[in-house]
Amino acid sequence: MLYALILAGGKGTRLYPLSRSNNPKQFLKTVNNKSFLRNTVDRITPIIDKDNIFVVTNKEYIDKVYEELPEIKEENVFIEPENKETATCIGLSAVKLLKRDKEAVMVVLPSDHYIEGEKQFNQTIIQAIEVAERKRGLVTIGVMPTRPETGYGYIQMGNQISGDIPTFKVERFTEKPNLEVAKDFLMEGTYLWNSGMFVWRADIYLREMQRYLPKMHECINRIYQSIGEENEQEVTNAQYDLIDGISVDFGIMQKTRKAYVIKCEFVWDDIGSFNALTRFLKSNRGNNISGPSFLNDSENCSVFGNDKLIIGFGLKDLVIVDAGDVILVMDKSKDQEMKSLLNEIKEDEELKGFL
Template identity: 75%
Template structure:
């Protein structure tokens, strides 16, 4: 049977201070009047019943997710005791779904993407499911790069296979490159952005984990054996203390020989930085602005206001974010470093109340 697994445990620190520890990016209503998480759930409902939609998140967001998604059964929300990267949370979810259904096929979706072109998106997922079932492949969805983005990973397309939507074997995954390498990828024309969306059978994914992440696989099998027992939560916590977290890209997708990529035909954005978010703001005299912003003799700035009026006079190449209790002002070239800045702020106990 087909299941959606939505990853909703991240902190979204690259969008700090809009994204906060108690209200991370997946809960923000930035693009329309619905949160990223709500949009993600609604997007898959035409092909997956609500009973088969699952969320994996951090324990601290359980109540918030239940408020945001009241139609999703509490049992369909998998809670991690700690954040141990995507291979771990997907692996935990895979063993739980496999316990329920030995033929489970998982559509794995981040909870914080913007997608336009619902029919094309659903068509792509249905083709990915076919590859996962018939070829026992690990399928990812790639996006045609439009500019030399350094904030995304890249996928090099290999041999094309005979499918309706352009589909290829994966030659290699490359993590976030510098701008010169990204420009080369763009010119070469054989690379796609890595969207972080995946489709596979739970059993196939776990067999690849056994091959490439044997220690993690062993821990997950301990969890599998405890599922449904009264000590399930205790075993999960014990094994999470043992597990060394790693991303699914680093841990499995870069190594497996079963990887396929479908070249998407829908509009996609992960809105993982202020440079991405500015594409959804209004243009004002060559700047990108939210409401309550007035700029004079200013250029190439991105300004986000919550309640206050922000006036810029004679400024250039700045990102300004007013989140009420925190004001961020930075050079536009630094937007990929906000996560590092956030981690530095955590070291000062006096500033924790602002995180």
Template identity: 75%
Template sequence: MLYALILAGGKGLRLYPLSREKNPKQFLKVINDKSFLRNTVDRIRPLVNKENIYVVTNEEYLDKIYAELPDINRDNIFVEPENKETATCIGLSAVKLLKRDKDATMIVLPSDHYIEGDKMFIDTLSQAVEIAERRRGLITIGVSPTRPETGYGYIEMGERINGDIASYKVERFTEKPNIEVAKDFILKGTYLWNSGMFVWRADVFLREMEKYLPKMYKNLMTIYQHIGESTEHEVIKDQYSLIDGISVDFGIMQKTRKAYVIKCEFVWDDIGSFAALGRFLNNYRDNNISGNAFMEQSENCYVFGKDKLIIGFGIKDLVIVDAGDVLLVMDKNKEQEVKHLVNEIKKINELGEYL
């Protein structure tokens, strides 16, 4: 049977201070009047029954998810005791789904993407499901790059396979290259961005994990043996403490020989940075703004206003974010370093209330 798994445990630190530890990116309503999480659930509903939509998160966000998704069964919310990267949370979800259905096929979706073209989105995932079940592969959705982006992973397309939508064997994955390599990939024309959306059978995914992450596989199979028992929660907590977390891209996708990629034809954006979010702001005097802002002799700035008027005079290439209790002013070229900035703030105890 077909299941959707939505990843909703991240803290979205690259959008700080809009995104906070207690109200991370997946709960923000910045594109329309729905949160990213709600939009993700609604988008997959034409393909996956509501009863088969699952969310994986951590205990800290449980109440927010219950409030945001009252139509999703609470048993469909998988809880991690701590964040151990995407290979771990997807692996935990895979063993839980496999316990319920030995033929489970998983559509894995981040909860913070912007997508236009819902029909093409569903058609693309339907073809991915077909490849996953027919070829027993690990399928990802690739996006044609429009700029030399250093914050994304890249996929080199290999041999074309059958399908109405262009689909390929994966030649190789390259995770977050430097700017020169990214420019070279675009010139070659054989690379796609890795969207972070995946489709695979749960059993196939776990077999690949057994090959490339054998220690994690062993921890997860111990959990598998106790699912449904009174000790399940305690066993998960114990096994998680033993796991060295790693992303699914580094841990499995860069190593597997079973990877395929479908070249998406819908509009996609990963709202993982202020540059991404800035693309959806209003253009005003060569700047992108939202909220209250007046820009004079200024260019190429992203301004996220709130209540007070923000005036930019004689500035360029800045990100300005008014989050009420925090005002961020940042060089646009530093946006990939916001996580580092937040970690530095964490070291100062008296600033903890602002995280």
């Protein structure tokens, strides 16, 4: 049977201070009047019944998940004891689904994507499901690059296989290249952006985890054996303490020989940074703005206003964010470095309350 797994436990640090520890980006309503999480669930509902839609998150966000998704049953929310990256949370979810259904097929969706073209999205997911079943492989969705993006991973397309939508054996994964390499990938034309959406059978995913992340698999398997027992939570907590977290891209997708990629035909954007979010702001005299602002003799700036008037004079290549209690002024080139900056702020006892 088909199941959707929505990944909703991230901190969204690159969108700080709009995304905060108590209200991360999956709950923000920045592009339309619905949160990213709500949009993600609505998008997959035409394919997968709401009773088979699951969310994996951490205990900090349980109430917010229920608030955003009142139709989702309590047992359909998987709770991680702590954040141990995507390979782990997907593994935890895989064993929980496998306990319910030995034939479970998982459609894994991040909760922070912008997508246009519902019909094409549905067709792509349906084909990914078919490929995952037929090839017993790990299927991902790739996006044709439109710019030399350094914030995304890349997938090199190998031999094409049958399918109405172009589908390829994965030649290799490359994580977030530098600008020169990204330009080369764009020119070469055989690379796709890694969207972070995946489709696979739960048992096949766990088989590949056993092959490439054997220590993690041992821990996840112990959790599997405890599901439904009185000590399930105790075992889960103990095993999570032993896991060295890693992303599914680094841990499995870069190593597996069973990866396939479908080149999507819908519009996709990962709203994971201010440079990405800028694409949804209105253009104003060479800048992009939202909220009350006035920029003079300024170019290529992005302003995210709130209730204060933001005035810029003689500025270039800046991101300015008013989040009420926090004002961010950042060079656009630092867009991918927010996480390390926040780690420094955490060390300051007087400032950590603003996170």
